[in-house]
Amino acid sequence: MLDYDFNETGLKGKNLLIAGGTGGLGRAVVALLAGEGANLLVGYKDNRDRALELQNTLRTAHGVEIGLVGGDVSTAEGRSRYLQAVREMEGPLYGLVCLTGDPARVKFDQATDQDIQESMAVNYVGPILLARAVAEEMKENRTSGAIVLFSTMQAVALFDSSINYAGPKKALIHAARIMAKQWGGPDGIRVNVVAPGVNRAGMALSSIASGKYDFFVDEGIIPRFGKAEDIAKVVRLLVEPDNYLTGQVITVDGGLTLRKDLR
């Protein structure tokens, strides 16, 4: 007899804040977790119409309700709106998935002080301060749970001209590992990072459409471009209650950062 307890506890009834959940990758995360019965509060910044469309699609096509909250997580005012909405959820918060970010596509040699500070604010300061606020809320309610932050493959390997985006995203990884150490332990909070590669979704769509990444596939460096579902499944693993992962960076890139192109 194989007497294992795989203990795959579901997410049914767990409250999660999905910041940036209306974007290309976030929608798949929301679809997967909401479909499993998690109670989701989905955050966005500007595009309320898209958020309402997601809410409506989930309601009409899948019979699932999600809450919405708008606000810029890189501002104190925005984060406090998110926290207020979290407190209005029924029951304690179990976790946060923070997908907010900006591709900060300004080459370092052309970047102004303001470009670099703006990238830092949206790609680093906002996510870590939101994570801290959420962790404080969870600790106050004595709930254990999971936080997942979003970095990029560009913070895992070196990509030319990427300093303005990769620098803050690399700092985010370091911060997440310290959070995992500080907040972990029995009944603590697990903190992990997803570092996506090039996905046919969200902010990478325009770069894929331009053809500049075609050689990754044409030369067999990656088997295909990533899908939002690839990312959502990893998030699902990381928020699984009782799992044993913390302080890790999962690079979901089809092998791109192995740099088979650099021989």
Ligand SMILES: NC(=O)c1ccc[n+]([C@@H]2O[C@H](COP(=O)([O-])OP(=O)(O)OC[C@H]3O[C@@H](n4cnc5c(N)ncnc54)[C@H](OP(=O)(O)O)[C@@H]3O)[C@@H](O)[C@H]2O)c1
């Ligand atoms: N797509 C990829 O292939 C890829 C590759 C590597 C890394 N990533 C990372 O994965 C994450 C998700 O990417 P994505 O492609 O899904 O991006 P996306 O389609 O551009 O969506 C971004 C989401 O974050 C929200 N958002 C952006 N800035 C915000 C802010 N300051 N405050 C609150 N919400 C904010 C957006 O809301 P509004 O639309 O309302 O503004 C939207 O919901 C990002 O952190 C990105 O850096 C993505």
